[in-house]
Amino acid sequence: MRISAAQRTENENRVRAAMDRLLRGELPPGGKCDVKRLAREAGVDRTAFYGTRPYAHLRVEFERRLQLLQQAGEIPDRREAQIDRLKMENAKLRERLAQSEQIIDELTGFRTQALARLAAQHEEIVRLREAAAGTSRVSRLPTPRTTVTGSCS
Structure with a gap:
């Protein structure tokens, strides 16, 4: 028409x-x-x-x-603006997540290393105590007595 x-x-x-x-x-x-x-x-x-x-x-x-x-x-277009905003927010969150995962991995490695060091130190202490117990020149000190202080009336 x-x-x-x-x-x-x-x-x-x-x-x-x-x-x-x-x-x-x-x-x-x-x-x-x-x-x-x-x-x-x-x-x-x-x-x-x-x-x-x-x-x-x-x-x-x-x-x-x-x-x-x-x-x-x-x-x-508000919908397009919202989609763009959510995409940017999503990208930021993914970046934060990746950073958090990296930090967690680093801290887990640090924890494992610290526990291994503590175990090695404990084993050394136990070995030194056993060696000290077998030596006759080392004498143990008596444990201190605790005294009760009271007031005389």
Whole structure:
């Protein structure tokens, strides 16, 4: 069905207004900032944005403006912004996890080494005590007596 020049101009104005709203981030709940949403918001058939159809140039303009916003770090689509934020957060958490695992491995190695040293020191102490018990020149000191101090009345 053919439309008049006035209808086409009116549709283009609606598309441009919808494009401005979407690129400002005025998206309905659960909506994405894409050509499908643009067509729905403007009340125009989505197929009119593709190929040699009448609004293909508006789709190109919309995608170009959207890409410029994304390159500038502004993402009008809240879902896309949330996905990007969660991806960055996920990457940070994975990095922290890798660091934690490395620290745990280092501490486990340190613990193993410390326990081995303690065991070796204990064995040396036991050996020295046995050697000291067998030597006649070494005499043991008597254990000190504990005295009870009391007050005389």
